[in-house]
Amino acid sequence: MEEPREVRPARRGPGAAGPVVAMVHGMEDTPESWTPLAEQLAATLPGGCRTYALDMPWRAGNPYRWPHRGTPAHWLREALAGLPEPADVLVGHSFGSNAVLQHLADCGPRGPEGVRAAVLVAPFYRPESLAVDWALHDAALAGFRRTMAEGTRVRLGPRAARMEDDVFSAMVDAVVDRIGPVGFLSLFLQFVGTTELDLTRTPVPTLVLAGEHDEALAGERASALAAAMPAATVRQYPHYRHCCHVERPADVAAGIAGFLRSVLPDPTPTPSPSGAGTTRT
Secondary structure, eight states, rough: OOOOOOOOOEEOOSSSSSSSEEEEEOTBBBBGGHHHHHHHHHHHHOOOHHHHEOTTTBBBTOOGGGGOOOOHHHHHHHHHTTTSSOSSSSETTTTHHHHHHHHHHHHGGGGGGTTOOOEESSSSOOOOSSSSHHHHHHHHEEEEEOOOOOOOHHHHHHHHHHOOOHHHHHHHHHHHHHHHHHHHHHHHHHHHHHHGGSSSOOOEEEEEEEEOOTTOOOOOOHHHHHHHHEEEEEEEEEOOOTHHHHHHHHHHHHHHHHHHHHHHHHOOOOOOSOOOOOOEO
């Protein structure tokens, strides 16, 4: 029987001019989750952009055989190689953000060929002070379920508010059970390994967007990532949740466009996201 393709063709988004933006979805997500942000970004970025939503092996419903065949960064490089034109900008969310982060570290001081900027939406990072022990494993497993619950709530939209709590909880349990230990451990190992990434040499200007209360990058985690990656600007907002790119696409697009305007040649001003936030550089 033919093996399923780990990396599938990217979904071409709106825009016919401007920089090429490759978007990397999170675990148990789909390329379609980028559609609202891609549309907003193409309309907001001066001169527009050409977007490609990558279809990664960790897509919703996958059998989780891909971790045995390559790292997340490996699969990202496979997906980028399949694009019809080179990517100027990499945008990731959650697990996809960390695939981008690993890719940047792997490429060292030269950086990925042709990539001029990166945006990490709700990545996760482990400070050195956070010991890798069974307590961290158990806390990460509980956090994993909360993240899957958040993703499920966002995908359900208004239906989630009308759903009985026990029905919603059973739905989340089914998602976590289907992902299983291999899926969780691939995320856990990626998380604990972030501390070991050499991010000091990457030349790619990187914007990190996250919620102040999103446990993936809350508190010391954000400060540690900012300290470890001189090329990064970490911005946190109290009104952002883990799936802010879906819930607030216009706001996130404005932040990304403003950042890209500062690192790519374009004179047209773009408004910053609404609401006060915390910035670390």
